[in-house]
Amino acid sequence: MRETPEGGIAGEATVLVPATEAHLPLLAGWFADPAFVREWGGRPLSRAEVSAKYTGRRRPAVESLIVLQGADPVGYAQYVPAGPREGGIDMVLLPRAQGRGLGPDAARALVRHLHTVLGWDRVTVDPEASNHRAVRAWAKAGFRPVGPRGSHLLMESLR
Numbered sequence: 587m588r589e590t591p592e593g594g595i596a597g598e599a600t601v602l603v604p605a606t607e608a609h610l611p612l613l614a615g616w617f618a619d620p621a622f623v624r625e626w627g628g629r630p631l632s633r634a635e636v637s638a639k640y641t642g643r644r645r646p647a648v649e650s651l652i653v654l655q656g657a658d659p660v661g662y663a664q665y666v667p668a669g670p671r672e673g674g675i676d677m678v679l680l681p682r683a684q685g686r687g688l689g690p691d692a693a694r695a696l697v698r699h700l701h702t703v704l705g706w707d708r709v710t711v712d713p714e715a716s717n718h719r720a721v722r723a724w725a726k727a728g729f730r731p732v733g734p735r736g737s738h739l740l741m742e743s744l745r
Contacts, residue, residue, distance in 0.1 A: 595651070597695030600688055602663055605650035607641050612652075612659055616680065625717060626678045640664075653679065653692045660688055663696060665709075672708035673700070684719070693727035697743050707745045712738040 595602040605613065610633070616622045617631040617640065637643070640662060642650050653661035661679035668674055675696055679689050693711075700706040712735050713720035721731075721739055729741035 595695050595699045597691040599655060600660070600692040600695065601654045602651040602692055602696055603654060605640060605642050605652050605662070607637070609652055609659075610637055610641050613640050613662065616662065621681050622678065625714070625720065626676075651696070653677070653683075653688070655683065655688055661692070663692060665696065665700060668710075671706050672710070673706060674710045674712070675700075676711070687726070689723045690726035693724065693729075697728065701743075701745045709743045711741050713741070715739040 593604045614631075614633040614636045617626075617636045618633075620630055623630055631639075639648075640650050644650070647666065649665050651663045651665075652659050653663055660683035661677060663675060663677040665675045666673050675693070677689060677693060677696075683689075697709050700709050709729075710732075711724050711729055713724060714737055715721070715734060716737070721741075724741050725731075727743070729743050732740040732742050734740070
C-alpha cells in the first residue's frame with residue numbers, strides 16, 4: 587500500500603485529499619478559468635463562491651477533495667451522501683490532466699473508499715449525456731448507465 591497524505595484516498599496514479607481553506611488560492615484560480623468550469627456549471631466563480639462551496643465548509647453534507655497526481659494538484663472531486671448507504675460524486679480535472687486516465691483512477695479510488703470505509707452500497711454520477719468523454723471516463727471507472735435524468739445520464743456503481 588502506498589503512503590498517502592493525512593486523510594488521503596489512494597488510487598494507482600492519484601490521491602484525493604480533503605480540500606481546506608489553504609487550498610482557496612488554487613481552487614479560486616481553477617474555478618475562475620472558463621476552460622476548467624466548462625463542464626462544471628459553465629461559468630467562472632468568484633473567490634467568495636469558491637470559498638463557500640469548495641474548501642470544506644459544507645462538511646459533512648458535501649465532502650470536498652483535491653485530486654493529486656504525485657504532488658501536482660490536477661482536479662477537484664466531491665461526494666454527497668443521499669441516504670444512509672448511498673450518494674453521488676462529481677469530479678472535474680484540469681484540461682492538461684484530461685485524457686490520461688487520471689479521472690477514472692481517482693473515481694475508482696473514491697468509490698472503493700465510499701464502499702469499504704463508509705459502507706455505501708450505491709454511488710451515482712450524472713454527467714451531461716452529450717459529454718461523451720465524461721461518460722466514457724465514468725464507464726472506465728466502473729459506472730454503468732441507469733437512464734436519463736433530464737439532459738444528464740444517471741450512472742451507478744454498486745457494491
